[in-house]
Amino acid sequence: MKKVILIAGGSRGIGKHLVETLGDNFLISVCSRSIEYKEGSDFLFWKCDLRNRKEIKGFIDATLNKFGHIDAVIYNAGLMLYDNLLRIKEEDIDAMYEVMVKGFLFLCQYIIPIMREQGYGHIINISSTRGITAAPNKGAYSAMKRAATSLIDSIRLENEQHGIKATSVHFGVINTNSSREKYGKKIHSLNPIGLDSVVDVIQFLLSLARGAQINSIIVGGKL
Secondary structure, rough: OOOOOEEEEOOOOHHHHHHHHHHOOOEEEEOOOOOOEEEOEEEEEEEOOOOOHHHHHHHHHHHHHHHHOOOOOEEEOOOOOOOOOOOHHHHHHHHHHHHHHHHHHHHHHHHHHHHHHHOOEEEEEEHHHHHOOOOOOOOOHHHHHHHHHHHHHHHHHHHHHHOEEEEEEEOOOOHHHHHHHHHHHHHHHHEEEOOHHHHHHHHHHHHHHOOOOOOOEEEOOOO
């Protein structure tokens, strides 16, 4: 039986590439604010604002109604709103917090009881090396990534006895459209990670036996 993978944030960049590649081996349910409803025998696309608890619940309910269970969650939603700590706008701080921390927590509040009842599950957060260390002009972004990392650690500690695994994947710069827009030509000097390498890491995690736990992985970048 194919595993059911729920992907939060899958309309572009990393998420879109995960949807396109994992769909060969898994049943995929993906949500995004900018995605349009679409459904097939092995996939579900669902429009969902991850800042809204009711919409998150609707997405999860739709996934369960279609596939019957959820084996793993990949939380990929995020915003890269970089600026100096003295200049960063309140609305940018709020936007990152709403999506990268609250949205993640809200989704887990609905997913974890389902996984506890199943007796298994894997929650994977797509993080960044900035979730471990800070960098100039990325302080607020780093704080949000660290908060999500703390949530992953708490999820693991609170749910080990229920067979639920939780992993943070800390990537360096990834060669996506948004990264190229941020860094311009400088991106090549940062040794960016290709999207296929991101998929390789996620597929490795999804292939682990139920009893195998990896707390975190660091892939590329500078600490």
